[in-house]
Amino acid sequence: MDDIKMTELLKERFRIEMEKQDRGGVYALTQRKMAYNSNRIEGSTLTEKQxxxxxxxxxxxxxxxxxxxxxxxxxxxxxxxxxYMLDTCEEILSQRLIKEYHYRLKAGVFEDIANGYPIGEYKNRRNMVSNIMTSTPENVEEDMKVLLEDYNSKEPHSLKDLAEFHARFEKIHPFQDGNGRTGRMILFKECLRSCVMPFIIGNDRKAEYYECLNKAQQNEDYEPLIRYFGQEQERYVEMVKDFIVPVVKK
Incomplete structure (x- = not known):
């Protein structure tokens, strides 16, 4: 089965199982695995079982x-x-949509609200990531506009396009907190939209992920990140392939 066919079947299973609140299929498996790994990368203390x-x-x-x-x-x-990503996965990526994703991630986080972090809006304070100087608050809107114009002009998107977008998005770091999780959700969404097999970035390979991301951001060397994404695609396919079967129409 090729990636396009498999991705279409995956989207169909997601829609059906989400609507039915099915907790035993590929929708639930992906929800749990992605939430655990993406949050764990950012320092969550919760176990996969929790x-x-x-x-x-x-x-x-x-x-x-x-x-x-x-x-x-x-x-x-x-x-x-x-x-919300599944409901909007066929929409063209926009600043409004990205802010909506961030809002849904952070709307119920008391600590962020108490700290005065903008929820569903761009950052209002300067932030840094490792040795990367991110966009200043006053430049985020324009930097995101340029990024999205470049990205949306390339449809349909390839894994290379996704790697370049992700590296640039994380370098802009538009939100006060939650950039990594929002960025990885965008990757999953755009894979579905472009019929590129999606993937989950695993916490067990976090160091390699950050190393590849840093090379892309510092040197515009995207090949390691593209290879890394390809490897994570293979792991995701192995995890979900037996859950994806053609839906019989009645």
């Missing part, structure tokens, strides 16, 4: 472990953002 419990029952079993309420709030926000 993530699954939040998604499936809305609860966490009290086993003596200590976890941050922020982690739970961001995990539920990620589930909401994923659902």
């Amino acid at each position: 993530t699954a419990s939040i998604f499936e029952t809305g609860t966490i079993r009290a086993d003596g472990s200590v976890f941050r309420t922020k982690d739970v709030e961001e995990m539920t926000g990620h589930f909401t953002m994923f659902n």
Whole structure:
């Protein structure tokens, strides 16, 4: 089965299972895996089992472990953002849509609200990521406009286009917090829209992900990031292939 056919079947399964609130198929598997890995990359203390419990029952079993309420709030926000992404995956990427994703991730996070972080809006304070100087708050709007104009002029998009967009988006770092999770959700959305097999960036390969991303941002060397995305595609295909079967129309 080629990537286009497989991606179309995947989108169909996502729509059906989300509508039916199916917790046993590829939609639920992807929700749990992506939320766990993307949040864990950013320092979440929740385990994969706890993530699954939040998604499936809305609860966490009290086993003596200590976890941050922020982690739970961001995990539920990620589930909401994923659902909204599926509802909008065929839309052309825009600043409005990106802000909507961020809003759904962060709207229920008390710590961010208490700190005065803009929710669903661009940052109002300067921030840094490792050795990368990100866009200043006053330049974010224009930098995002240029990025999206460049990206949207290239349709249909390839894995190379996605790697370039992701590196530039994360270098702009438009939000006060939640840039990585929003950026990785955009990658998944754009894969679905372009019928490129989507992927989940695994926490177990976080160091390699950051290394490849840094090379792309510092030297405009995108090949390592493209290869990395391809490897993560292979892992995702292996995980979901048995869940994807043609839907029989009645």
